[in-house]
Amino acid sequence: xxxxxxxxxxxxxxxxxxxxxxxxxxxxxxxxxxxxxxxxxxxxxxxxxxxxxxxxxxxxxxxxxxxxxxxxxxxxxxxxxxxxxxxxxxxxxxxxxxxxxxxxxxxxxxxxxxxxxxxxxxxxxxxxxxxxxxxxxxxxxxxxxxxxxxxxxxxxxxxxxxxxxxxxxxxxxxxxxxxxxxxxxxxxxxxxxxxxxxxxxxxxxxxxxxxxxxxxxxxxxxxxxxxxxxxxxxxxxxxxxxxxxxxxxxxxxxxxxxxxxxxxxxxxxxxxxxxxxxxxxxxxxxxxxxxxxxxxxxxxxxx
Amino acid sequence: xxxxxxxxxxxxxxxxxxxxxxxxxxxxxxxxxxxxxxxxxxxxxxxxxxxxxxxxxxxxxxxxxxxxxxxxxxxxxxxxxxxxxxxxxxxxxxxxxxxxxxxxxxxxxxxxxxxxxxxxxxxxxxxxxxxxxxxxxxxxxxxxxxxxxxxxxxxxxxxxxxxxxxxxxxxxxxxxxxxxxxxxxxxxxxxxxxxxxxxxxxxxxxxxxxxxxxxxxxxxxxxxxxxxxxxxxxxxxxxxxxxxxxxxxxxxxxxxxxxxxxxxxxxxxxxxxxxxxxxxxxxxxxxxxxxxxxxxxxxxxxxxxxxxxxxxxxxxxxxxxxxxxxxxxxxxxxxxxxxxxxxxxxxxxxxxxxxxxxxxxxxxxxxxxxxxxxxxxxxxxxxxxxxxxxxxxxxxxxxxxxxxxxxxxxxxxxxxxxxxxxxxxxxxxxxxxxxx
Numbered sequence: 001x002x003x004x005x006x007x008x009x010x011x012x013x014x015x016x017x018x019x020x021x022x023x024x025x026x027x028x029x030x031x032x033x034x035x036x037x038x039x040x041x042x043x044x045x046x047x048x049x050x051x052x053x054x055x056x057x058x059x060x061x062x063x064x065x066x067x068x069x070x071x072x073x074x075x076x077x078x079x080x081x082x083x084x085x086x087x088x089x090x091x092x093x094x095x096x097x098x099x100x101x102x103x104x105x106x107x108x109x110x111x112x113x114x115x116x117x118x119x120x121x122x123x124x125x126x127x128x129x130x131x132x133x134x135x136x137x138x139x140x141x142x143x144x145x146x147x148x149x150x151x152x153x154x155x156x157x158x159x160x161x162x163x164x165x166x167x168x169x170x171x172x173x174x175x176x177x178x179x180x181x182x183x184x185x186x187x188x189x190x191x192x193x194x195x196x197x198x199x200x201x202x203x204x205x206x207x208x209x210x211x212x213x214x215x216x217x218x219x220x221x222x223x224x225x226x227x228x229x230x231x232x233x234x235x236x237x238x239x240x241x242x243x244x245x246x247x248x249x250x251x252x253x254x255x256x257x258x259x260x261x262x263x264x265x266x267x268x269x270x271x272x273x274x275x276x277x278x279x280x281x282x283x284x285x286x287x288x289x290x291x292x293x294x295x296x297x298x299x300x301x302x303x
Numbered sequence: 304x305x306x307x308x309x310x311x312x313x314x315x316x317x318x319x320x321x322x323x324x325x326x327x328x329x330x331x332x333x334x335x336x337x338x339x340x341x342x343x344x345x346x347x348x349x350x351x352x353x354x355x356x357x358x359x360x361x362x363x364x365x366x367x368x369x370x371x372x373x374x375x376x377x378x379x380x381x382x383x384x385x386x387x388x389x390x391x392x393x394x395x396x397x398x399x400x401x402x403x404x405x406x407x408x409x410x411x412x413x414x415x416x417x418x419x420x421x422x423x424x425x426x427x428x429x430x431x432x433x434x435x436x437x438x439x440x441x442x443x444x445x446x447x448x449x450x451x452x453x454x455x456x457x458x459x460x461x462x463x464x465x466x467x468x469x470x471x472x473x474x475x476x477x478x479x480x481x482x483x484x485x486x487x488x489x490x491x492x493x494x495x496x497x498x499x500x501x502x503x504x505x506x507x508x509x510x511x512x513x514x515x516x517x518x519x520x521x522x523x524x525x526x527x528x529x530x531x532x533x534x535x536x537x538x539x540x541x542x543x544x545x546x547x548x549x550x551x552x553x554x555x556x557x558x559x560x561x562x563x564x565x566x567x568x569x570x571x572x573x574x575x576x577x578x579x580x581x582x583x584x585x586x587x588x589x590x591x592x593x594x595x596x597x598x599x600x601x602x603x604x605x606x607x608x609x610x611x612x613x614x615x616x617x618x619x620x621x622x623x624x625x626x627x628x629x630x631x632x633x634x635x636x637x638x639x640x641x642x643x644x645x646x647x648x649x650x651x652x653x654x655x656x657x658x659x660x661x662x663x664x665x666x667x668x669x670x671x672x673x674x675x676x677x678x679x680x681x682x683x684x685x686x687x688x689x690x691x692x693x694x695x696x697x698x699x700x701x702x703x704x705x706x707x708x709x710x711x712x713x714x715x716x717x718x719x720x721x722x723x724x725x726x727x728x729x730x731x732x733x734x735x736x737x738x739x
Contacts, residue, residue: 052738161565162563248506250565269701
């Protein structure tokens, strides 16, 4: 028995080499602030609890009512379009900007820090402010900023928010504007970690810029891209603060995503249990997507 | 500490509420820190010395200071609710009241106050206000704040009212009916192609339902029955609601209103349009008049006139939606009740209306307060006679949510009025059943 193992045995649970002691604060924080609230949400989803009544019963009826509500499937479809379009656009635009900034950094071009700061400013802005700003920009009236610009170049006004399809596209646009910065940061960090030798070797072998990009940059970035996708997915699924001031979920229910529906069910309908069911559905979707991405990463040998 | 450091740190400490205990008003307190008696009061940010409107903040700072001077033995601890959280906070307040953890006094929204009364959360206030004062309140106020036992459970201290704004050069005469309104809007557009004839709230927010409920009420419609069950899709109510939906649809289809009304969810859109001279008429609130007064050139302001809302038929009764905030008491401590009533009376009733410009709930104040002496306030005073508050039943927020969706889908052409109304009624009834 090694000396370390002896100490471990004598001191038992609180020995300095036992993980219990130094894990305890973390476990306490995770239990108190993450597991307990999550457990409460799950518990409320199995009740008929309302904000209006102190008493409630355990039942599965809230689940069956929520799942049999046809509105839910419309909301899920809107959420899916919103999330998928946001992820694809944020990834592509984030990568394009990251590559541009990375090249500027390597060539020490002036203005590269300004460029990074400019992109980051969108990310640090609160969602509510972004919603209000885009509501002003995309105002359907001729004096709306976007329509003023279109008018200045001789194009007609666009009904950005008043028709269901353009309203959803407008919400995606605003979300991509906000989220691209985060995507750019991660991918820029990934690009910085790719050794220059790989590109030099490829150049010696006669590879062009596009070949280097697809055969060196993308494979090297894959782990970062996957982490990026997971984080973007979760943050987009939770986007609520920006949509509320921008469209409120309208016109009709054209831009009502799952998290906004959850808010409405709790604060308009006062149904704590109904909101909890929707929160559980969101949790399951997030978990399923995360597991799928993880499996994808493993299968490609990057994790 | 040197003098210069003291000069810098002193105001900073006061601003953060950590100032000396003899400060009469701190960020979270009215009265001296060491006062012998205390009460907790929950207020919306707008109605405090921290309001984002500088004139309101300054006005309430003065009123709070005067109150503290007049009641030196009392300290009111303030819980201030940000403007963006008032809706959620009302639900939370009700929950706190049920658990016995509510503050002694609080701002309660007039459209949920009936729920608080039904749940027995509020204390009667009759003995703390004069009979004259209570009898003088507008009927729509008494309808809401007086319980089944005839006692008054909250003091509704400020209100607002929906009216029709119009540019006289484009619409010389106030339309009395919906048909006249559409005709006038189209005529205005012909006179000036840059203007929208008639704007109204049609986006996904409470204002869309609240404003347009006047058209439903003026026909005699009722949203809920005595038990609070949604009945707006039953019998004559269904006809009345369909009339409203068809009227709004006709406004858009005829070109009297632009399609963008489906996106309007803020009264400031009307103000912006008025400033840009791109609207002939809009349905707005009295609270927009001070904004127009501040932002329009005097000759442009003179061109705007305010009238009561048109009705479907000339013989229909006038109706208009009224909202606003009340003060309600959760404590059963008689001293705290008395002090809270004095706080309401001395800070918010009359004086507070003077600070904010929000309309008084007792017509006598229109005679006495200097702020309400312009002729336009005669119109608002007249409109308040036809005021009607939203039903204070638990299912109302969901009815509103569903009708917002219905109006939105009708305006964008996604649904017919019948389809939209049926869906809204089904969802509202389901919510009602779930709440039982």
